[in-house]
Amino acid sequence: MKLQSLLAASFASALIVSASASAQDRSDWPEKFTVGTASQGGTYFAYGSGWAHFISENLGVSGGAEITGGPMQNMALVHTGDLKFGLTTLGPAQESIDGNSPLAPGMKMDNVCAIFPMYQTPFSVTALAGSGIKSISDIPDGAKIGFGPAGSTSDTYFPKMMDALGVKYERRNGSWSDLGGQLQDGLIDVVAFAAGIPIPAVSQLEVQTDVNIIGMTDEEQAKILKNFPVSKFDIPASTYQSLDQPSHVVSMWNFAIANCDVPEDFVYEITKLTMENNDKMVGIHKAAKSSIPENYSKNTVLPWHPGAARWFNEHGYKIDDSQIK
Known part of the structure; x- marks a missing residue:
């Protein structure tokens, strides 16, 4: 009985430590998040709203999608921090980074980071x-x-x-x-x-x-x-x-993006969940067949978020320090 009691006490103590560590890890996580998508009837809205629900359900953080004007506007909203996350296409992303967005001419939207590849x-x-x-x-x-x-x-x-x-x-x-x-x-x-x-x-x-x-x-x-x-x-x-x-x-190519100031651990867990559950992503939208880690190299435009880069580097997909924000 004494041994059983000792083991039970040790297990309970471990649970408390684990719970405290988990709470500590999440201390800087946002209470909620919104993903910038595009108009209803398009793939961005279907993919983005399903992905936001998937993340919210699995990480316990309230999240949802917002209808927007699409990739160019998402770059602007994520850059300013009005939205934590968004979806963009590499062409509009390059124009936005270079300060050539028609929505904000001259503004170099350089506080936007890639987190994972989506599809073509x-x-x-x-x-x-x-x-x-x-x-x-x-x-x-x-x-x-x-x-x-x-x-x-x-x-x-x-x-x-x-x-x-x-x-x-x-x-x-x-x-x-x-x-x-x-x-x-x-x-x-x-x-x-x-x-x-x-x-x-x-x-x-x-x-x-x-x-x-x-x-x-x-x-x-x-x-x-x-x-x-x-x-x-x-x-x-x-x-x-x-x-x-x-x-x-x-x-x-399309990539999911985050404001570069979103906490690293939060983005790491989002990237991990998304990249390690492609079957669930395909269940959201068939285009997600291409949302796989191997396609990370298609990003030739955006800097990588540190949290996303950490997951890719841990799994053998090399992202150089010079490519990380």
Whole structure:
């Protein structure tokens, strides 16, 4: 009995010490956090809101998603500390870091750190099947094209891509859900999507009407690759019921970001939870198949948050000190 009592006392003491250490570790953690996403109907909102819930549920910190204008605005909100976390695309991230954001010209948003790779954003075009538009060259002069929310990755780059391909258009902005509805109602002719796949708004459109999901010819793809910070990408035929073969397009990488002043231990635990549970992330959104540690090297733009860098370095994914904020 004495031995049992001694063991019980030791175990209880260990629990107290462990609990105290845990409380101490969390002493500088925020009471709550918000993730900047984008408009409803797009992948950012679905991915970001699901990820925020996943983190909140597992780490016991209240968290949620905020609808924003997308990558460019998320860079600004995370830089200023208005949001702790956000999602961004490397093209808009580079422009923001360089002080070329249209939201705050001249402001170098250098207090934003990468925490983990998300997925690639393909640039693709959708039109109603009844429109007769089956290729980019079929888009008639003066066509009304929806480019997503103002300041989004699509709105930042797709108009320039269309210009490079000689398309003459009238520009429209709005949430992906709204633009999908406008396309279906005949108020616009084309939606130029840039979002992780499958895009909820496109999947919804397919249920309600026949659509053409339009890729790029080899010549069009080569021209875009030469002039923009993108890479080749194939949208698998299995992504949408409207595709019977892969759609050749271009893409840009997305990363989750944090304000660089968010406590290191908090970001470490978030990175650990996310990178070690890809099956749970894929359950949130299929695009998370690419949210794996091996893709950390795709970040050629943002400094790494110390907490995230610690997890990657511990697991053999080398991040040099010069790349850490």
